Amino acid sequence: MKILKYADFFGVPFIQNIDHQQTKYKSTLGGIITITIFTASLAYVFWVGYLWQTNQMSPKISRQNYISDYSLLDLSEEVVRIYYWQDREGKIDPFEHKILLPLIVYSSESVLTDPLLITNHYTTPFGEVYVPEMKFGFSYDNGYIYTSGEMYIEIVLCSEAYLQPGEKCASAELRDQFFAQINNVVQIEFFTTSIDPRDGSKQRGYQEFTIQIEQQYCYSVQSYFKTTLFELQKYFLFGFPQFKEYIVDVLIQTQTNSLEYCQKIYENNVIAIVYLGMTGTQEKTIFEYPRIGDLLANIGSIVSILFTIKYFIILSNEYFLNQKVLNELISIYYPEFTNIQIKKNWRGRIVEASLNKINLDINNYNKFYEKVSQQMRKKFSYLNLLYEISRLYFVMRSSKFRNEFQKSHQIGIKINMLQQKESEIVFTPKSEKSFENNYILNDDDADILSYSRKKIDKNYDLISEEIYNEIDYYFMNKIS
Numbered sequence: 001m002k003i004l005k006y007a008d009f010f011g012v013p014f015i016q017n018i019d020h021q022q023t024k025y026k027s028t029l030g031g032i033i034t035i036t037i038f039t040a041s042l043a044y045v046f047w048v049g050y051l052w053q054t055n056q057m058s059p060k061i062s063r064q065n066y067i068s069d070y071s072l073l074d075l076s077e078e079v080v081r082i083y084y085w086q087d088r089e090g091k092i093d094p095f096e097h098k099i100l101l102p103l104i105v106y107s108s109e110s111v112l113t114d115p116l117l118i119t120n121h122y123t124t125p126f127g128e129v130y131v132p133e134m135k136f137g138f139s140y141d142n143g144y145i146y147t148s149g150e151m152y153i154e155i156v157l158c159s160e161a162y163l164q165p166g167e168k169c170a171s172a173e174l175r176d177q178f179f180a181q182i183n184n185v186v187q188i189e190f191f192t193t194s195i196d197p198r199d200g201s202k203q204r205g206y207q208e209f210t211i212q213i214e215q216q217y218c219y220s221v222q223s224y225f226k227t228t229l230f231e232l233q234k235y236f237l238f239g240f241p242q243f244k245e246y247i248v249d250v251l252i253q254t255q256t257n258s259l260e261y262c263q264k265i266y267e268n269n270v271i272a273i274v275y276l277g278m279t280g281t282q283e284k285t286i287f288e289y290p291r292i293g294d295l296l297a298n299i300g301s302i303v304s305i306l307f308t309i310k311y312f313i314i315l316s317n318e319y320f321l322n323q324k325v326l327n328e329l330i331s332i333y334y335p336e337f338t339n340i341q342i343k344k345n346w347r348g349r350i351v352e353a354s355l356n357k358i359n360l361d362i363n364n365y366n367k368f369y370e371k372v373s374q375q376m377r378k379k380f381s382y383l384n385l386l387y388e389i390s391r392l393y394f395v396m397r398s399s400k401f402r403n404e405f406q407k408s409h410q411i412g413i414k415i416n417m418l419q420q421k422e423s424e425i426v427f428t429p430k431s432e433k434s435f436e437n438n439y440i441l442n443d444d445d446a447d448i449l450s451y452s453r454k455k456i457d458k459n460y461d462l463i464s465e466e467i468y469n470e471i472d473y474y475f476m477n478k479i480s
Helices: 002-007 028-053 172-179 259-266 292-307 309-333 335-339 362-380 382-397 402-410 443-449 465-479
Strands: 060-066 080-084 100-108 121-124 127-130 137-141 144-157 185-195 202-212 217-233 242-258 270-278 282-288 340-344 350-355 411-413 425-427
Touching (some): 028 292, 080 144, 080 270, 185 217, 202 217, 202 242, 217 259, 292 309, 335 340, 402 411
Parallel strands (some): 217 270
Antiparallel strands (some): 080 127, 137 144, 144 270, 185 202, 217 242, 411 425
16 A cells, blocks of 8 residues: 555645635735736637638748659649630631641650540630640650650641541631731630649639731740649648649740741641640659647747736736735734834835824834844744754753653544533543533634544653642633
């Protein structure tokens, strides 16, 4: 049992009260500041929780170069779309009237496929929009990945070889009318996808580029898509990250060539060409969203700063506690001290002192108070308290015998639930002999004479008649 007691880390000390009301000295100012700090801390906890739940806390973002196999890249959404820009009504749409055709060509290991007409299209208020199917190929070489499959969008003069049976190209007259128009341009839009750092949701954006259409020139556009692998560490405490891969940017290079140059290379009546490829290096972005540990650390740091104010309150309470005990102790030795009224200025200096409405000299009062305070502060020492008790013990020993001190341990209050009153003094030696005359004690007498009944010596005599007589004399005088 003793070992278990020694192993207990939760033992509590016995703390004596300062007075009948409180064990620790507390002040109104300390209570106000404590309530203020707790209220501010609790409000901050709810505020941080609200920001966390509404995704208003910024995550930690880190980036690094990364070599990906593009297995997570989703190309099913619109990445590229092309259309003729009709800046005013009445203009001839070359795609709608079969003057120009948008073709798609795929490349695999530098081998081009046969051109195909882009069939995926839909009508919009600003013209007919064509969306090619995205296909890329990737290969590894010495640990590096490179694009082995690219795409080309060719804008060519209409040829019935690419049309469906029964369809025909526009007449030469209509074609001439088209090229005679002002500001013939084809818009190409590149769509990108990113991550909203607040909640990890997907965000779409796009870039526009304009290709001029002229009979004597061939415009080429080289576009390189830049991808990013996103790692979302978004979980409460434990979990696994989410990975998402998107095209986040496109790099564009333009060049103007002669019509003859393009027709020789692509073996077609090309007047505009758009190359679509991938950049070799990918970037990995890690979003580390706040977890419960980060929230507690955030809250704890702010709350700890708020609670640093408590040390000033503790110092203040220590000062006023010392003053309270000091004044009470002075009042015990100098009862008239409680009647002294003092006034202080804003700096805390005494400017007026009076005793029973008689003004006192400030200098004399300060000297008296300083002298008495120094004397009373010495009594705060626990060693000084033990010293004074030891002096009282030796004084009593000088006038009493040892057996009389031993017999004092048998004095206590008799408990009799049936006949007697609550407080009675009784002596209980070995023979359980009690007083012939029991005296009723008040609460103060009961506190004074309530001693432990524990026997400190088995070889003691019965209480002598002198002790009885002394106690009888004490209570007879007290009653009378």
